[in-house]
Amino acid sequence: MDAYGISEVQITDSDIVLSLHNGSTLSTPIQRYIRVEKASPAERLEWELTEDGYGVNWPQLWKPFPTGMVSVWDLLQDPLYDAAMKKMADNEWEISRLSPRDQELVALWRLEADVNNGGFLQFFCNWGEENCLTAIRALEAIGSSDMLHIVQQMYALVVPYGQADANVSLSDLPVLITEEDNDRMYELDQAFWDYPEPLPELVVRHYL
Structure with missing residues (x-):
């Protein structure tokens, strides 16, 4: 230990x-x-x-x-996220003004908060492609290979909709996505919710 x-x-x-x-x-x-x-x-x-x-x-x-029920990793991770979000607030919520480290922490916080609340589509539609790519880079950086694979598959499902129509907006995605892709997305959401890796521990060990 x-x-x-x-x-x-x-x-x-x-x-x-x-x-x-x-x-x-x-x-x-x-x-x-x-x-x-x-x-x-x-x-x-x-x-x-x-x-x-x-x-x-x-x-x-x-x-x-x-x-x-009480986890060291949760108690250490929360202040990391809180500090990064405070820096966002101090910078008028402009994530581009933050350091790469804090951008990754904000992206991970958004990923966890939104996917656990309403699924990947909520996350992607709320924050956009660049934020999603930042979260993917963060998962790779902390060594969360299983969660990285899940999120990469989620992202791969939505990319074709933007490629097919350059005018498609993020708010259009939930309406445009096919039933087959929506079913697959739900399977991936469930895989995320199962937390195949100890994400809080990986976040703490990398960023603290």
């Missing part, structure tokens, strides 16, 4: 606090985890580390998650 592994878990009235092997601590509000928040003091102490040591579960309260 490396420096990001959990060495100790403490639970206060307001927070879950993780101590890591590298000497740092991470805290998250207990109210984010309603079953832990509503649990008795004794039940809150019945936590278990995940097999890899980077997450915490409460098996008596909820079926264990492979990555943990």
